[in-house]
Amino acid sequence: MNAKYDYLIVGSGLFGATFAYHAHKAGKKCLVIDKRPQLGGNVYCENIEGINVHKYGAHIFHTNNKQVWDFVNSIVEFNRYTNSPIANYKGKLYNLPFNMNTFYQMWGVTTPADALKKIEEQKVEALATLNGREPANLEEQALTLVGKDIFEKLIKEYTEKQWGRSCKDLPAFIIKRLPVRLIFDNNYFNDRYQGIPIGGYNKLIDGLLDGIEAHTGVDFFVEYKNKWRNVANKLVYTGAIDEYFNYKLGRLDWRTVNFKTRIENTPNYQGNAVVNYTSHDQPYTRIIEHKHFEMFGQTVYDYPKTVISEEYSTEYTNGMEPYYPVNDERNNTLAEEYRKLTTTETDVIFGGRLAQYKYYDMAPVIEQVLNMKII
Numbered sequence: 562m563n564a565k566y567d568y569l570i571v572g573s574g575l576f577g578a579t580f581a582y583h584a585h586k587a588g589k590k591c592l593v594i595d596k597r598p599q600l601g602g603n604v605y606c607e608n609i610e611g612i613n614v615h616k617y618g619a620h621i622f623h624t625n626n627k628q629v630w631d632f633v634n635s636i637v638e639f640n641r642y643t644n645s646p647i648a649n650y651k652g653k654l655y656n657l658p659f660n661m662n663t664f665y666q667m668w669g670v671t672t673p674a675d676a677l678k679k680i681e682e683q684k685v686e687a688l689a690t691l692n693g694r695e696p697a698n699l700e701e702q703a704l705t706l707v708g709k710d711i712f713e714k715l716i717k718e719y720t721e722k723q724w725g726r727s728c729k730d731l732p733a734f735i736i737k738r739l740p741v742r743l744i745f746d747n748n749y750f751n752d753r754y755q756g757i758p759i760g761g762y763n764k765l766i767d768g769l770l771d772g773i774e775a776h777t778g779v780d781f782f783v784e785y786k787n788k789w790r791n792v793a794n795k796l797v798y799t800g801a802i803d804e805y806f807n808y809k810l811g812r813l814d815w816r817t818v819n820f821k822t823r824i825e826n827t828p829n830y831q832g833n834a835v836v837n838y839t840s841h842d843q844p845y846t847r848i849i850e851h852k853h854f855e856m857f858g859q860t861v862y863d864y865p866k867t868v869i870s871e872e873y874s875t876e877y878t879n880g881m882e883p884y885y886p887v888n889d890e891r892n893n894t895l896a897e898e899y900r901k902l903t904t905t906e907t908d909v910i911f912g913g914r915l916a917q918y919k920y921y922d923m924a925p926v927i928e929q930v931l932n933m934k935i936i
Contacts, residue, residue, distance in 0.1 A: 564794045566592045571781045572799030574602020575923055576913035578769040579930040580797050582636075585773050587935045592793065593775040594785070600775055602799075603882075604923070606761035610824055610866045613761030614851045617882065618818055618872065619835060620762060621854075623752040624924035630754040632931065636768035639756035642854055645747040646835035650714045651842060658749050659711060660742035667710055673743035680741065683708020699736050700728035706739045719839040722846050723874045724816065724887075732889060752924075757854045790908075799913040801883055802899045810899060813918055814876075814892050815883035821845075822870040828862045830869050845871040886918050 567589035570577045578601070581591045599605050603617035621644045624630055633639065648655040656662035664676040687704035696702035699720065703712045716736075717728055724731055740751075748755075758765045779785075781800065789796050798805055803813045834853035838845060849870045852861060877883050886892065896918035903911045912929065914921050921929075 564790065564792060566590045566793040568592070568795050568797055569594070569785065569789050569793035570797040570799075571595075571785075572602060572913065572915075573600040573766065573770065573775060573777075574799060574913060575604060575926045576916075576930060577602070577797060577799045578766050579927050580910075580912065580933070580935075581773050581775075582769040583930060583933070584935050589935065591773050593770060593773060594779040594781060595775070595777050596780045598777050600770060600777060601763060601766040603884075604762035604766065606763050608761075609822075609868050611864055612852045612868050613763075613855060614822065614868050614870070615762075615849065615854070616820075616822075618820070618870075618884075619849045619854075620757075620923060621750075621755065622757065622923050623750040623755040624928075625752045625754070626924060626928055627754070628931065629924050629928050632927065633758075633765060637758045637760065637764040640759050640855060642757045642834075643755060644749040644835065645833070646749055646837055646847075647833050648715050648719075648837045648839050650839045655715060656747045657715075657837065658740050658742065658747075659707065659715075660747065661745040662747060663711075663715075667714070676743055680708055680711075683710060696733045698729050698733055699731035702733035702736050703728070703739065706736070707741065715839050718841045719837060719846060722841065722844070725874065725876050735888060759855065761855070795908045795910070797910045797912060799911075799916050801915045802896070802903070802911060802918050805911075805916070806899060806902055810902075811895055813895055813899070814887040814889075816885040816887060817875055817877040817881045818884050819873040819875055820870045821873070822868060825867050825869055826865075827867060828865055830867045845873050847872050883915060886914070886920055888920075892918070 568584050568591045570581050570591055570593045573593050573595040577593060581593050584591050604620050605616050606613040607616045621642065622633065622639065646657045648657050655666045661673065661676060664670050664679065668679050670676045670679055684705055687701065687708065691701065691705065696705055700717070703716050720728055720731070785792060803810070830850050831848060834850055835847060837847045849872065851868050851870070852864060856864065886896070899918065903909070911917060913926055
């Protein structure tokens with residue numbers, strides 16, 4: 562029996578949609594399915610009050626790879642948005658990432674030399690406590706990198722909210738490097754290219770899937786898992802890797818995020834797209850004001866209302882959307898065992914964050930597909 566499609570693609574996020582685009586360009590016939598009621602995976606945007614709301618959390622595209630940047634801009638033009646988040650610790654505001662603005666706000670220092678001197682003073686106690694040994698956990702690691710003040714105000718409680726664990730119970734490698742900039746620069750990313758699709762991420766997904774058959778509200782495990790070879794010659798799977806194998810080695814852990822989104826009757830709620838709340842005083846990790854991703858200057862005030870989302874980090878349970886792999890020894894070992902199982906699955910490509918149990922930014926996912934040979 563000849564299969565109707567060359568590829569059945571499970572999931573319409575960036576990996577699935579980009580793969581479908583390239584397979585389609587190569588003359589392959591693709592069927593894309595997604596269990597959600599809309600296409601786009603976590604980059605899907607919902608239009609509320611004329612504002613593109615990042616329904617599954619803020620997505621800021623950034624890359625040093627010109628090929629990737631040119632590719633996404635060939636689908637939809639990206640704007641000049643620059644990610645410059647603010648940290649709110651008990652009502653006091655600090656610029657991120659850690660730079661001369663942060664150090665001035667923290668200590669009143671005005672020169673790079675004074676900032677460096679202060680950081681080194683702060684690190685002395687932590688290094689003395691270690692007495693030559695390697696940091697055993699995230700707290701010890703962070704203290705040796707930036708010292709007590711920055712750790713306690715901008716890292717400790719925020720990280721504990723994010724991971725649901727004490728910093729003393731998190732592995733040191735999570736925070737092996739902390740960027741410290743001795744310049745007045747609030748641009749969070751070092752990448753050469755950065756922006757948001759003009760008109761929202763739906764335009765990117767729609768462009769990638771143009772001319773390709775796609776169905777929403779379809780559960781692969783209910784409708785296709787046992788018979789996909791009757792439908793397509795090859796499978797591209799972007800769902801959770803342990804679910805594909807029916808959890809036979811055990812379940813992987815995830816962190817997930819809940820959002821409380823609301824309309825505010827003001828044109829400008831917080832003056833920035835991203836404000837992190839770094840103390841336990843607030844249960845949410847950050848507030849996103851979506852209009853600032855695409856609206857600048859007077860345009861902000863041309864829309865009389867705004868939309869904000871509070872983000873709450875929580876432990877994943879069944880029925881939730883998995884977001885972040887939990888990078889501890891147990892999960893990394895189990896994930897590697899599952900990855901070994903994928904090598905026995907003929908004609909199946911496992912792609913993206915869920916299927917590889919690895920945290921990826923958007924650009925590397927697209928780069929991964931661009932480097933694949935479609936056959």
